[in-house]
Amino acid sequence: MTAPAADGARRRPGGRTARIRAQVLDAVRTELGEHGFDGLTMEAVAARAGVHRATVYRRWGDVGGLLADVLDAASDDDWRPPDTGSLEGDLAALNQEIQDGMAARPPIMAALIAASFRSEQAADAQQRLWDDRYARCEVVVERAVRRGELPPGTHARSLLVAATAPMYHRLVLLRTPPDPGLPGHAARVAALAAAAGAFTD
Numbered sequence: 001m002t003a004p005a006a007d008g009a010r011r012r013p014g015g016r017t018a019r020i021r022a023q024v025l026d027a028v029r030t031e032l033g034e035h036g037f038d039g040l041t042m043e044a045v046a047a048r049a050g051v052h053r054a055t056v057y058r059r060w061g062d063v064g065g066l067l068a069d070v071l072d073a074a075s076d077d078d079w080r081p082p083d084t085g086s087l088e089g090d091l092a093a094l095n096q097e098i099q100d101g102m103a104a105r106p107p108i109m110a111a112l113i114a115a116s117f118r119s120e121q122a123a124d125a126q127q128r129l130w131d132d133r134y135a136r137c138e139v140v141v142e143r144a145v146r147r148g149e150l151p152p153g154t155h156a157r158s159l160l161v162a163a164t165a166p167m168y169h170r171l172v173l174l175r176t177p178p179d180p181g182l183p184g185h186a187a188r189v190a191a192l193a194a195a196a197g198a199f200t201d
Contacts, residue, residue, distance in 0.1 A: 023049040024056060025073055028066045033106025037115040042066070064121035071112060071125035075132045080139075087144035088184075088191040091163045094137065095183030098164060102171040103178045113172060134160055144194075151197050159199040163190035 027049035046053035141156035
């Protein structure tokens with residue numbers, strides 16, 4: 001089943017509709033960060049948002065619909081990857097953003113990832129968000145190829161996954177405290193491997 005609000009998110013509704021959506025999605029993030037997936041309810045979201053629960057049920061259907069819309073809303077922004085002038089610098093900056101997001105309190109980013117394993121709608125929306133973010137980040141690899149840092153034919157998605165994977169492994173799977181040196185170290189390893197041709201077709 002697709003997220004009830006996914007199409008609405010892409011249409012970017014205006015006026016009162018947009019205001020209600022913003023209030024509800026802010027409430028979802030706060031409730032999820034404070035109480036986790038098991039504590040997330042339609043009634044609590046409606047109360048925190050100051051919206052009648054019938055409106056929340058009518059538009060989002062259930063908790064899965066709320067989570068999916070939160071994730072879809074993240075793709076509505078104008079975020080672009082940093083341009084530091086070098087591949088290693090760009091990858092390190094990306095990794096630092098990931099680490100900062102995972103370490104933020106309340107832990108909304110981690111809670112959304114965890115929720116994607118409990119809700120099919122959230123999982124589908126999470127996949128759309130990953131695809132969107134990795135697609136935007138491919139320019140990092142394209143710039144590096146133009147600068148001569150990487151060989152032509154370097155597979156952007158594979159390199160980006162390899163560069164960012166240590167962050168998620170340490171922070172999500174091992175649940176270790178943030179390491180100030182990890183973003184740069186993971187970037188350096190991936191950049192060296194890529195320069196050696198590890199990610200060419």
